[in-house]
Amino acid sequence: MKVLVVNNMAPFVWGGAEELAHHLVKHLHAAGEQADVLRIPFRWNPAERLLDEMLLCKNSRLTNVDLVIGLKFPAYLIPHPNKILWLVHQYRQAYDLWDAGQSNIPDTTRGQEIRAAIKAADNACFSSCNRLFTIHTTTAERLRRYNGFESEVLMPPLNDPELFAGGEPGSYVVAGGRINSAKRQHLVVEAMRYVKSDIRLIVAGPPDTPEDAERLRRMVAENDLESRVTLDLRFLERSELASLVNQALAVAYLPFDEDYIGYVTIEAAHAAKPVITALDAGGVLDLVKDGDTGHVVPPEPEQLANAIEALAASPPTAVEMGLRAKEAWLARGVTWPQTVERLLS
Amino acid sequence: MKIALVSSAMPFVDGGYKFIIEWLDSVLREQGHQVEKIYHPSLEDPETLFDEMLAFRLLDLSDATDRVVTFRPPAHVVPHPNKVVWFIHHFRVWYDLWGTKYCTIPETPYWRAFRARLIRADRNALLEAQKVFTNSRTVSRRLREFNDIDSEPLYPPVHAPERFRSDEYGNEILCVCRFSNHKRQRLLVEAMHHTRTPVRLRLCGAYTPYVTELEAAAQGLDPLKVAIEARWISEEEKIERLAPALAVAYFPTDEDSYGYPTLEGAHARKGAIVASDGGGVTEFVRDGIEGFVLDPDPRAIADAFDRLWGDRRLAARLGEAAQVRVTELGIDWPSVVGKLLS
Secondary structure (H helix, E strand, C coil): CCCEEEEEECCCCCEEEEEEEHHHHHHHHHCCEEEEEEEEEECCCHHHHHHHHHHHHHHHCCCCCCCEEEECCCCCCCCCCCCEEEEEEHHHHCCCCHHHCCCCCCCCCHHHHHHHHHHHHHHHHHHHHEEEEEEEHHHHHHHHHHHHCCEEEECCCCCCCHCCCCCCCEEEECCCCCCCCCHHHHHHHHHHHHHCCCCCCEEEEEECCHHHHHHHHHHHHHHCCCCCCCEEEECCCHHHHHHHCCCCEEECCCCCCCCCCCHHHHHHHHCCCCCEECCCCCCHHCCCCECCCEEEECCCCHHHHEEEHHHHHHHHHHHHHHHHHHHHHCCCCCHHHHHHHHHHH | CEEEEEEEECCCCCCCHHHHHHHHHHHHHHHHCCCEHHHHHCCHHHHHHHHHHHHHHHHHCCCCCCEEEHHHHCCCHHCCCCCCEEEEECCHHHCCCCCCCCCCCCCCHHHHHHHHHHHHHHHHHHHHCCCCEEECCCHHHHHHHCCCCEEEEECCCCHHHHCCCCCCCCCCCEEECCCCCHHHHHHHHHHCCCCCCCEEEECCCCCCCCCHHHHHHHCCCCCCCCECCCCCCCHHHHHHHCCCEEEEECCCCEECCCCCCHHHHHHHCCCEEEECCEECCHHHHECCCEEEEECCCHHHHHHHHHHHHCCHHHHHHHHHHHHHHHHCCCCCCHHHHHHHHH
């Protein structure tokens, strides 16, 4: 079967959705299908452009393709009789971001017309699709709320599980992910003030803003934590990141009310590391259970310090928790082969 | 520089133009440019041709890239303040094939008007370009004749030409290309019935039903005289078959460009045997200099084969001249990139 994955392109930008499309194609190949990505350039400013972009996609013609898998607006509007969606996101500025007052579409009569055109094109496309999948429950809920379509949630698997093979428990806790105030790496740094044992903390990830980085640096300096806290604030190569996780004692991940489990959690679980998280971490709690696959504590430095101390005091316990986390994750069957199988079923 | 390479493409089908884009991409990256390849689908179906052209017209890369280079139509309609068109071919049924037996479009008033619109739209889009290049004088001539557009032939080089080499001038004439009526391998096989020396012929290319016809034509010949390898051979295999060859043969009729078999032969210092009605092929090969330009007649071909077999110094001289010709015509990546970005 010839499967064409249809995605947007912002020239010279490569991000999560591009990675997803790339790995989807790779795993379609592994499943014995012919597969390729069609990347359609997308420009959304000024809002009037959105109409041209939709027209562009709707006027494009495909042949020699058996199945289209659409990922993003407006690329998924390209006509094809056998199309499914694995929706990464719609044009949110016409929907939830509009409601939140964060849209580039003007609040004018013309703006309303543009929004209506987007919604009409979306609804027509969704009706014409054979199946609708979304990448997480939040996307599915938006699709239901704004367009009245039900969808199946199909979570994107880890793209490089082979890198997160695990290893002996080391003498540090690693806090990864994008660095910002909502991901709350600062709580773990602060917790180190209360940690008595000689366990270290490594914060590794790209800061969203210079202020996010500065905040952590200041906190380390003011509390004389230089010898116990390493700040590696940059985008790490996947292999570097994996090696940090594989050799850690545990992973700390404390986002506030996350949409879904989160790649950081998945990577930790795959490497059989326990996860320290907070009671209000949202989707992370789907996998992390207190005392079982990690520690779930109130989002306070002293409480976090206790969790770190507990793991540091008994590495064998940390190993057991990590193995249970891995087991719990693998039991969900979120792997590329299974994902491809569901998409094609 | 941020450069977008834009072409139409059919999903899951590779054509020669795609290789040119891929090779150009790697050369530009080596030179430190940022490159984005944009392959957008196109059916070439008359019913939807203008819809597709509209889609290409709506691609907005004006802010995202410093330069756009377009390839296969209708990519040339992409609007951009700094657009360079490397025009590979027209949709030929609307142009030079119109009114011939190869044209599938009925000559009704509707389709005549449609054609006039298409020709005008193509012209307008080409007028917007900073520069229009083609891949041959043949295509340049068509642009002048049908669209009233001036252009410059810019011959596509092969990828990493230093891979090719010559070990000797042996017994074998080599022809590596798709098996088809249009490429006329049959004339080469028929020629082998008329040769008087131990010269041999080897034909390589992915299998097509045309091979059956060639096998029939080879009936009665000493099996050592003609080898037919009806499969896609790798680049390495091609290099190894070229190195000991006496010369190459490439005998299509009315080809747009000089053809990669000719050029690959030249990089391996082999002269080429081509047809006088070969179109773009004769832009590269001049009779008696880089090879032989012959009428499509098996006896004439046989004579040329015999002559080369009997005079290896001649084979070497033609091969060396062919290699010089590549430089003379500026068929190398630095020249091409220099022109596309100037």
